[in-house]
Amino acid sequence: MVVERLEYEGFRNLETGGIQPVPEVNILYGQNGQGKTNLLEAIWFFTGGRSFRGARDSDTVQFGREKAKLKIEFFAQERKQQAEITVEKRRSASLGGILLPSASRLAGHFCAIVFSPAHLTLIKDGPEGRRRFLDAAYCQLRPGYMRVLAEYQRILMQRNALLKNIRNGERAEALEIWDEKLAGAGARVFAARTAYIRKITPAVKEIYSGISGGKEIIDIEYSSSAGDLTVSPEEARQKLISLFKQSVGTDIETGFTTSGPHRDDLVVDIEGKAARLFASQGQQRSAVLALKLAEASVLREVTGEQPVALLDDVMSELDTARQDYVLNHIHGWQVFLTCCDPSPVMRMNGGKVFRVDKGRITDMTSERGA
Numbered sequence: 001m002v003v004e005r006l007e008y009e010g011f012r013n014l015e016t017g018g019i020q021p022v023p024e025v026n027i028l029y030g031q032n033g034q035g036k037t038n039l040l041e042a043i044w045f046f047t048g049g050r051s052f053r054g055a056r057d058s059d060t061v062q063f064g065r066e067k068a069k070l071k072i073e074f075f076a077q078e079r080k081q082q083a084e085i086t087v088e089k090r091r092s093a094s095l096g097g098i099l100l101p102s103a104s105r106l107a108g109h110f111c112a113i114v115f116s117p118a119h120l121t122l123i124k125d126g127p128e129g130r131r132r133f134l135d136a137a138y139c140q141l142r143p144g145y146m147r148v149l150a151e152y153q154r155i156l157m158q159r160n161a162l163l164k165n166i167r168n169g170e171r172a173e174a175l176e177i178w179d180e181k182l183a184g185a186g187a188r189v190f191a192a193r194t195a196y197i198r199k200i201t202p203a204v205k206e207i208y209s210g211i212s213g214g215k216e217i218i219d220i221e222y223s224s225s226a227g228d229l230t231v232s233p234e235e236a237r238q239k240l241i242s243l244f245k246q247s248v249g250t251d252i253e254t255g256f257t258t259s260g261p262h263r264d265d266l267v268v269d270i271e272g273k274a275a276r277l278f279a280s281q282g283q284q285r286s287a288v289l290a291l292k293l294a295e296a297s298v299l300r301e302v303t304g305e306q307p308v309a310l311l312d313d314v315m316s317e318l319d320t321a322r323q324d325y326v327l328n329h330i331h332g333w334q335v336f337l338t339c340c341d342p343s344p345v346m347r348m349n350g351g352k353v354f355r356v357d358k359g360r361i362t363d364m365t366s367e368r369g370a
């Protein structure tokens with residue numbers, strides 16, 4: 001997967017223009033608030049995913065403008081492709097000149113992984129972000145999983161509504177049917193997540209070991225009420241049914257399903273201790289990076305395409321050895337890497353350097369050796 005050209009008009013603070021990146025490393029440097037992350041966000045939009053900063057589509061239209069336009073030329077599946085995005089209130093997209101039913105349909109055509117400081121919450125915060133990471137990563141591999149997740153959510157909401165009605169005096173008989181349904185859908189969610197964790201674990205361990213120079217060990221573990229990775233989907237289903245039965249009293253009292261895959265977690269330990277509570281800033285950053293880079297290697301293994309890596313401010317808080325590992329590890333991928341001070345990444349050979357200044361992006365490559 002290689003971005004060959006990107007054009008932008010009316011997007012965030014970017015001055016209308018375009019860049020022609022190289023297939024290797026593209027460095028974007030500049031002071032704070034100049035538009036580096038904005039450029040990564042523009043590329044990310046072509047994955048069909050939501051803004052990695054949690055922005056609404058309309059937030060990305062330049063202040064005072066009606067719409068933004070993005071255009072990309074990329075090489076994937078052994079051919080040159082072209083896509084366009086228009087952002088107004090929402091995003092619309094076309095691929096090869098044909099309008100898609102929705103911008104999310106770009107998924108699977110252009111793929112990327114993104115690391116942003118916002119992702120540090122993946123380690124620091126509660127389990128919700130980690131479940132979202134697992135689910136989103138698996139959706140890139142198996143787009144059909146999106147439907148499985150939606151089905152689980154729908155049944156969960158219906159069971160919760162029934163619990164509230166029972167609390168208000170409705171008879172409880174119907175609950176059994178919903179337990180069965182929720183356990184069935186829950187077992188499918190469980191099966192997908194455990195399959196993904198099995199796939200990603202070796203890569204996470206290897207990459208984290210590499211980042212830490214072989215000095216530290218990371219462990220990731222699925223913490224689920226349905227059991228561990230050895231549990232089969234059918235066993236998970238049975239387990240969930242009995243769990244729902246067990247907790248029915250509390251569930252009715254709270255009007256909420258208190259157990260199930262919507263409460264599961266992905267536990268990350270560094271050197272045997274919970275990373276969320278004990279890891280340093282640099283270790284947490286390394287752990288998130290290991291998860292993200294592992295996500296890319298699994299994606300490549302399954303789809304045969306190396307996703308583009310968007311690395312936002314990845315170097316800060318990493319010592320020189322960790323920085324060097326990251327730079328070497330991503331050798332051979334197309335990378336967009338932002339930084340304020342370009343000197344650490346200048347240790348790399350090859351690649352292009354762009355300066356970002358008040359939304360204007362200038363190719364500095366010819367001046368690099370000067």
Ligand SMILES: Nc1ncnc2c1ncn2[C@@H]1O[C@H](COP(=O)(O)OP(=O)(O)OP(=O)(O)O)[C@@H](O)[C@H]1O
Nearest residue numbers: 012013032033034035036037038059060061062063
């Ligand atoms: N819709 C918009 N229209 C115009 N400008 C915007 C819009 N959204 C954000 N900006 C501006 O873009 C700038 C931030 O750009 P960006 O986040 O890309 O900075 P950065 O170069 O990554 O900085 P840092 O090094 O601090 O991460 C801010 O000054 C902000 O005001």
Ligand SMILES: [Mg+2]
Nearest residue numbers: 036037312313
């Ligand atoms: Mg930024």
